[in-house]
Amino acid sequence: MEQFVKMCREIGAMPDYVQGGGGNASCKTDGNIMAIKASGFALKDITETSGYVNVDYLKIKEYHKDVSESEKKKREEEASAFNLKCTIPSADGKTLRPSVETGFHSIMKKYVMHTHPVYTNVLTCAQGGKKKAKEIFEGTCFVWAPYMNPGFMLTLAISDAISKFEKKNGEYPKVIFLENHGLVTTSDDPDECLRLHIKTNETIKSKLGLSDFYQDLKLQKAGDGYKSSAPFIGEFLSKYGMNTMMSMALYPDQLVYLYNGLKDGKISFENGTMFFKTGENEARAILETFAAVVYIIESLHKLNIPVHPMHYIARDFINNWESEKYRRKVTAK
Template sequence: MEKGKSLHELVWLCQKIGRKIDYVQGGGGNISVKLDSRYMAIKASGFRLDQVAEDDGYVIVDYEKIKSFYESVNLSLVKDYEKESLEVAQKSVLSFPGKVLRPSVEVGFHSILDRYVIHSHSVYANILACSYEGKQLCYQIFKDENFNFIWIPYINPGFSLTVKIADELMNLSAEDKKTKVIFMENHGLIVSSDNLKEVYEVHERVNLLIKRWFKIRGRYPSAVLKQIGNNKYQSRTRFILDFIKSESFEIDFFEKYPLYPDQLVYINSNLYTENPKIELNPQKGCVVYNANYSEALAIEETLLAYLYVITKISKLGLTMKTMSEDETEYIKNWESEKYRKELLKKMAK
């Protein structure tokens, strides 16, 4: 297929999914399109999906190199597989003059999946992915759907997640070319297909069916910020402010309930620190961000999504499933997420 057409498809998908903050927040989520039998375009780490254009916001990788690494990796050796996989991914990037970008940290599973891959942090999918009842409910909600449904118990993002998804794909028959729908516990949703129209429509349908099942009606709240100083923004999102003022909220709330990696990256690491970028005043119901607009918006969207998922899990009578201490520590020390945050700082608008 012509490279230009495939890049146009990538931009179209990124814009369609990236404009919905109930699907992706800040720089979270990623999308890829395979250009041919060797090369793949994927959102660059640190960029928002809605920032992807035909000349920016993505990298082209030799996905056959990455795929080959995962097919031949020897897990019996004692080595830093995460570091090795990142090096393989970086060496697979086609360089462009004046641009040094990293592929998404999830480039591994994008390489082994179908031609079109959508990975979102949909709040509706995460109602299921962050509750103990989620897996069983998925079997009920999607029982009549014509796609391969896979549930992945929580596993560290990056290398370990790709290996787990590869194992699950081995269980599918070679003749089975149906769209793949993968729920990742305490993480999000993947939809993968060899057909552009199908990957988009199945992602929409999965979210629609969850909303119908739980009778979720009405529009998802908008994230609203007001500038109150130089690199200082105040939340004007009613959903957030009402939650912060509620009796159930305490300042250590986010440490008590770690739901998924982006919460730890955007909220916890900016709140529980010596120089916090988030100022919370529960008495006044006030949230202020000491950050540039890009950072403040990413935090606001992530905070809104997190509180929305928590609220829905509670109101629907589900049992919240949180990340373990080891899992949260891994994310806090993950070099890839530190890179993503540093890049966000530089992308002030």
């Protein structure tokens, strides 16, 4: 547990890897128990006694095994309720909701780290990203999972990609790229899990010649909300405008934090300053997500590689997804 907490806090403190409550991590402790980040909580806030939930991961793993075609739709709808049923209440009787990605954590090695790093996402949100990943990571132990709705269907897609890799190479992949989403690393050794996570991103950053992530993500109090005048905001708006950004969704968290924030009137812009009619946590999550999306668009633009956006059906799914509404609600608290 101690190493798990260390891993979460180290990665969770890096806004180029984790924006707001995004990303999740898990650790299989004893027998059938897996500790996984609770939905809506931030990785950096995990301690030995809070921010995570214990689940019976063997039951969850079983739920995703040998699912018939006709059964898929029904299970997709019921998966988060099923995961919740598999939680083991903590000593104080509190039940938090396990991360929406509990499914894919259940099928992996002892330690799992999943984030939405800006460097990896330059690849996963690029046209021809899979081919580029193959060029960069030729000969290493990785798989590329096609975009799927988060939760149940994504778990099936990852499970399928892993089985194919194992059959072909005789070993379990340790690095998993998720198209239009992010990165997963897994290992029975917590140091390897953490090291691979950072090394994968640094390799992409250096091979593609990407610049450093924005350092100036500061918030200031403004009325009963917050504001930020970080220079990248004004530069992005004058170059592309918000309509460009919102007409293409790169990955789910862009929709969760930005699309909804704009729609609810929680986010507004004036002369290159971004205003948030929210509490501090939510403002930070929105600002970091905005910065990540801007970074990816800018990097691809500089590389002259077209963006590979999410399909509109995938987009509609996220906008209407109950699990994401729950996550936003917890972040807003």
